[in-house]
Amino acid sequence: MSLILAIETSCDETAAAVVRDGQVVISDVVLSQVEVHREHGGIVPELASREHVRKIVPVLREVLEALSDPVAELDAIAVTHGPGLAGSLLVGVNVAKALALAWDKPLLAVHHLESHLYANWLAGQEETPPPFPCLCLVISGGHTSMVLVEDHAKYRQLGQTLDDAAGEAFDKAARILGLGYPGGPAVEQAARQGQAGRYKLPRAWLRGTHDFSFSGLKTALYRLAQEERRREASLHYGQEPGPDERPPGEVPRLSRAGEFPPLEEQVTADLAAAFQESVVDVLVRKTAEAANAYGVLAVLLAGGVAANARLREEMALRLSVPLRVPPPTLCTDNASMVGAAAHYHLLRGEYAPLDLDVYPNLPLIASE
Numbered sequence: 001m002s003l004i005l006a007i008e009t010s011c012d013e014t015a016a017a018v019v020r021d022g023q024v025v026i027s028d029v030v031l032s033q034v035e036v037h038r039e040h041g042g043i044v045p046e047l048a049s050r051e052h053v054r055k056i057v058p059v060l061r062e063v064l065e066a067l068s069d070p071v072a073e074l075d076a077i078a079v080t081h082g083p084g085l086a087g088s089l090l091v092g093v094n095v096a097k098a099l100a101l102a103w104d105k106p107l108l109a110v111h112h113l114e115s116h117l118y119a120n121w122l123a124g125q126e127e128t129p130p131p132f133p134c135l136c137l138v139i140s141g142g143h144t145s146m147v148l149v150e151d152h153a154k155y156r157q158l159g160q161t162l163d164d165a166a167g168e169a170f171d172k173a174a175r176i177l178g179l180g181y182p183g184g185p186a187v188e189q190a191a192r193q194g195q196a197g198r199y200k201l202p203r204a205w206l207r208g209t210h211d212f213s214f215s216g217l218k219t220a221l222y223r224l225a226q227e228e229r230r231r232e233a234s235l236h237y238g239q240e241p242g243p244d245e246r247p248p249g250e251v252p253r254l255s256r257a258g259e260f261p262p263l264e265e266q267v268t269a270d271l272a273a274a275f276q277e278s279v280v281d282v283l284v285r286k287t288a289e290a291a292n293a294y295g296v297l298a299v300l301l302a303g304g305v306a307a308n309a310r311l312r313e314e315m316a317l318r319l320s321v322p323l324r325v326p327p328p329t330l331c332t333d334n335a336s337m338v339g340a341a342a343h344y345h346l347l348r349g350e351y352a353p354l355d356l357d358v359y360p361n362l363p364l365i366a367s368e
């Protein structure tokens with residue numbers, strides 16, 4: 001039995017939760033910073049850490065309202081210590097340390113990817129916990145990782161992205177299509193009205209590996225979108241298509257959302273659908289291959305991109321083992337998943353020291 005207060009501030013969500021036995025969410029608060037970052041077209045690290053500083057105490061106050069006597073009831077304080085933005089991680093880690101010290105509780109340090117995959121252990125989705133061995137595809141704004149989970153704390157990273165993360169690819173696609181920020185949900189929504197077959201986009205198979213690559217797809221989308229913009233301009237205003245001054249294949253780094261003008265609605269929808277289909281196709285086929293190769297008993301999805309309905313649908317269709325996906329609110333960053341993973345740290349007596357640091361590039365290491 002355990003009751004854990006969990007804190008998550010690795011990126012742009014200020015989140016806290018109280019979780020019982022790594023399974024039952026007692027209370028959960030997520031304060032999104034989307035509005036703060038929107039005008040910049042992406043996350044600005046300095047603004048993110050400042051927002052965490054301002055919001056962490058109100059978020060903790062709210063989440064602790066579920067308990068009548070937190071000091072007496074809680075067994076431990078858990079926090080994400082990496083990977084993530086250093087300045088953001090520092091806020092959560094310092095608050096967690098202060099509470100652990102003041103309330104004399106064990107401190108538990110959780111890896112962000114580990115927490116994402118433990119979203120699948122939170123009750124409410126399935127009666128029974130996921131079986132071992134299982135394969136977990138962690139697809140978020142910062143990661144695309146295929147992880148073989150042989151037991152609690154026994155992970156093997158089979159593959160990862162060699163360039164952009166899947167969520168990052170969605171975010172960049174949204175910019176290229178003039179859909180703004182955050183990109184994933186915007187691309188998914190646009191794609192609903194689109195025909196994926198109108199445009200041909202590449203798929204990087206990287207055969208013989210469990211790795212991924214999405215940067216070629218992004219470049220191909222950029223070229224198609226620019227071609228369409230030139231076509232639309234010449235059609236509407238009789239202009240000659242101007243030369244594209246950027247070197248071929250280079251996608252400009254944009255600092256502000258909306259720098260790319262919107263395309264015709266149907267063109268946007270069709271390009272979004274073609275892009276989404278390409279990402280989904282690669283993720284699904286490579287996951288199915290790995291699931292067969294390792295004889296796993298289930299596939300788990302985790303991370304923000306797992307909220308994508310088209311991906312869930314196609315995975316469920318093409319896998320030969322059961323698929324488990326957390327509800328969308330537990331796919332994106334939250335603290336309940338940190339509490340779920342931390343429960344098993346507590347059972348194993350894996351306590352973090354009070355001089356715990358933050359690790360922006362922390363690898364997911366298996367503790368054998």
Ligand code: KG4
Nearest residue numbers: 140141142167184185304305307308332333
């Ligand atoms: O896990 P998460 O909240 O944060 C990270 O740890 O990165 O994932 C955020 C990422 C963003 O890139 C966002 O565009 C993507 O997940 N995302 C989606 C969808 N919802 C969020 N991508 C595709 N379809 C969605 N419905």
Ligand code: ZN
Nearest residue numbers: 116140303333
């Ligand atoms: Zn995340």
